[in-house]
Amino acid sequence: MKSQNQVVLSIGSNVGNRLEAIQSSINVIHNEIATVVKVSKLYETPAWGFESAPFYNVAVLIHTTKSAQKVLTQIHKVEKQLGRIRSNEKGYQARTIDIDIVSFNEEIISTENLQIPHFEMQNRKFVLLPMHDLNLNWMHPNFKKSITELLLNCEDESECVVIEKLVSPIEKLNVRAFNYIAIEGNIGAGKTTLATKISEDCNAKLVLERFADNPFLPKFYKDQNRYAFPLEMSFLADRYQQLTDDLAQFDLFKDFIVADYHIFKSLIFAKVTLHEDEFRLYKTMFDIIHKEMPKPDLYVYLYQNTERLLANIKKRGRSYEQEIPADYLEKINRGYLDYIKTQTDLNVLVIDISDLDFIKKQSDYVFLLDEINKSLSK
Incomplete structure (x- = not known):
């Protein structure tokens, strides 16, 4: 068996029962897509790039032998299953659930619908702080910096408040x-x-x-x-x-x-x-x-x-x-x-x-x- 891919997902919600939406997405991902090995603390953060209700955000580490494109296709199905309706309108919008692939091992992937590492991750505390909780030995393949170093250099001054500690299905x-x-x-x-x-x-x-x-x-x-x-x-x-x-x-x-x-x-x-x-x-x-x-x-x-x-x-x-x-x-x-x-x-x-x-x-x-x-x- 080949070694599994280590993939970090960023999950956010700012519509409805935010905690329930995030927990449901973690469970569906674990049961149907890939093994959810670690989950970060749950953070409440202001909407980034537009005016809206604050988000709940977490990062999760999953293990899978699937390709990045396959993971992307399947997490889009999870979003739809949990009530996310994607719009063709430009700009950010409030959403029931939002799941992004932040990293895929330490690979650089660039396609029409997928950019890995996520092109804005280094600028967003609501991505970096949860990812830091996962304690990964990970280096950004473009910047050659760890998550700790990216956090130190991040200019985002948004207030990110810890709400609670979530437990991954594997840890249970x-x-x-x-x-x-x-x-x-x-x-x-x-x-x-x-x-x-x-x-x-x-x-x-x-x-x-x-x-x-x-x-x-x-x-x-x-x-x-x-x-x-x-x-x-x-x-x-x-x-x-x-x-x-x-x-x-x-x-x-x-x-x-x-x-x-x-x-x-x-x-x-x-x-x-x-x-x-x-x-x-x-x-x-x-x-x-x-x-x-x-x-x-x-x-x-x-x-x-x-x-x-x-x-x-x-x-x-x-x-x-x-x-x-x-x-x-x-x-x-x-x-x-x-x-x-x-x-x-x-x-x-x-x-x-x-x-x-x-x-x-x-x-x-x-x-x-x-x-x-x-x-x-x-």
Whole structure:
């Protein structure tokens, strides 16, 4: 999964229930467009450039893989949904809701209907003050100045009054109460994508399985009988070493750890791939290692049917995976589900994602976050 774009939106309202309009826009953006990671304080500011009622203004940080143009199109739909009627008249006007893209990473974008960074941001305190609250390590790509420096140089003397502190949808989640979340799933289920996205959105330390570095993996898919045992032993050793190191090294700047695998997957795959005598030897080694491994506070299993798994495997295009048979994936799924049934002392969450697309559909991703969040109260 490619790293997400960090986008700052400026949201304002000066018609009707201003606070309700802003909160509604944040919720719609989060549930339908992109993950709202941070929200600034709420400011009341005078109308800028025309005579009208004062505005409520906030800045929000969103994470998304969408393009700037796609984000613009979708926020215009949100404005319309919340009662904004755009006029062809020149000049500024009072509005129920106004959503602008202020920055898109540190990119410069210039099109007929989109200027990024916003061409007036450096002159407007009602944009700079809320953006400053987001504590971003961001530099204006044209002026080569931080938000703090832009504020110091800003000549806008408008009075911007803090009304209250708003909380982002991500900050409302209780996932930070976990110290260690393991996300598991079959080959092609999307566990790495989900773990990566959660780590970026929720400020978690990310632990990814180093499968790509295993020299036996391509050989295994060509000749399973010959390479199954060295493959599974090398995976076990590497998983043990990686988890031992990464779980022991706490990151002061991260709130928790999220991994895209759990050590027990070694036994599940080995049971499917190894002959009976090989598996007995393997399990002896596994039992010794497993006793020393910390258990995750939450074990999430992403179940996906075989048809979807095969489609995902084909789509991501790893050459050595293209000949994986359907019955092999079905055995792995059964292995995971049988394992889960035996885990009476492990906090397990099974989510059927066969009909979900949390990469393209923000609402599906929000659903997964909510399911993880609910598991805290069980």
